[in-house]
Amino acid sequence: MQTTLLIMAAGIGSRFGGGIKQLEPVDDSGHIIMDYSIHDALAAGFNKVVFIIRKDIEKEFREVIGDRIEAVCAQHNVTVDYAFQDLQDIPGELPEGRTKPWGTGQAVLAAKDVLTTPFIVINADDYYGREGFCAVHEYLVNGGDSCMAGFVLKNTLSDNGGVTRGICKMDAEHNLTEVVETKNIRKTADGAEADGNVLDIESLVSMNMWGLTPDFLKALEAGFAEFFEKEVPSNPLKAEYLIPTFVGQLLAEGRISVKVLRTNDTWYGMTYHEDVAAVRSSFQAMLEDGIYKADLFSDL
Template sequence: MNIKPTLIILAAGMASRYGGNKQTESFGPNGETIMEYSIYDAIKAGFGKVIFIIREEFAEAFAAQIEPKLSGKIEIDYAYQSLDSFSNDIQFSKERTKPFGTAHALLCCKGKVNEPFAVINADDFYGSDAFNKAYIFLTQEIQDDLFACLGYELKNTVSEFGAVTRGEIKTNAVNEIVSINERREIILKGGEIISLEKDKQEILAPDTKVSMNFFCFTPAFIDWMEDKYYQFLSENWDELKAEFLIPEVADQLINSGSARIKVIATDAKWFGVTFKEDAALVKEELLKLSNEQTYPIDLWDVKLH
């Protein structure tokens, strides 16, 4: 019997730059959230389960919004991320309220997922091509020492409204990642894409491959990064802005020689909401896709299998 892969959705972020809970905000023509389009594409591709990583205090409201739509369509589970998750009883500063980022969130799924899985952001639209290719990799190629990352072109992932964080991917001759450089401040300026990392400006090529936090792993990755998280905590427990991020942990994995990560190129069009001003563009794009009948106007009023 073939094991269906799981989709893990990172939905616990504070969205401080956006100024609201963008993970559950309506963007589609019938009130759909962005992540609903990812779930729709995942179900059509063949995924069997979705795990939402959320903050426990919002669990009841989150479930009330999402579960009626997904009932009977895909298995649902939850993992909860908080600052104290996997904390080793460390007493953090009262000024630190946010958990430690996307890899910390994924660690909160330990024991919840026992099959190959894809992990994505809740507030990014990835496109059906990405999920179809991820499904093929997760069911035909993945091993405990061979993972994958969906690669997007940088020019299609920046915002005209402010700085974004992107994982710059460098590959070898067989299209496996050599390094992932997490650039935390990429802006558009004068028609060019510029990285402001470490107080210096660097112009980046528009076709630079970047990670949008769409990775394909087995549970072995979660087990491997647990020790890395404890090491991270020992060095950063008193830092107010330190983050334990999936691309950076994946880069450590590659450098350790413990596994390889191949890049799966996708021609899917990405868009997402980092800033409030991005919302109008996302709504326009989703309406356009519905009008083109790429997606139904009412996303869940259809048979998916």
């Protein structure tokens, strides 16, 4: 069965070089987090890769990432395609002064013409681990429509400051009922808290790893038109069309069922500059433990 890995990489800076967290090497071989995500997705069975980028960074992206990944994928009969997120690709007029991207919902819509199979969507600069890719792939190839990888809260926190997480509420069958966006979650000696409220560190949270089908894109596109009509006029410079928010609306209206697939892997990201050293140390440990090979794609 054909399945697609959709990587939201449009947020990569327009000037490739130092200081861009998506391009920060995490091992001594120069691999970036995105390399590990692609490896884990291919190992799980995904057989197409689509990068969502901006047109203005296409040349640099291909030189630094795309051409290298295409060569790897070609060895494993995996195709690579591109979609381009454009600030002006909207169901209306661009508000004067708007420079902020429209969010993850619009990013996914930018790829609608190349998404012809069930797909998993991820952030370019987040490390998710193998378990989530395997769980989502298995769910999709067995006929599931919509799902998300649910990460254990304690496995997603930073030692260097507060983070925002979407805490999942579920029914007895692990169907998602609500995602509660919770800001400023900080580690404590006993677990975690947000603005003085103690949190259950075993809670499952959304880290923007969704398993979806092409049918979802129809609802997403209709929702974008509604967002542009209702939300943008009141906040023209900053309103964002986000997948978790839209999924929450569909859940509230009873228009979607989303299975939450627990993953026990640790999520790594570079929210703070100080996170870089810790993330590199974690990847070094995984290499030493044999979870990955130094020649990353040699075990596929």
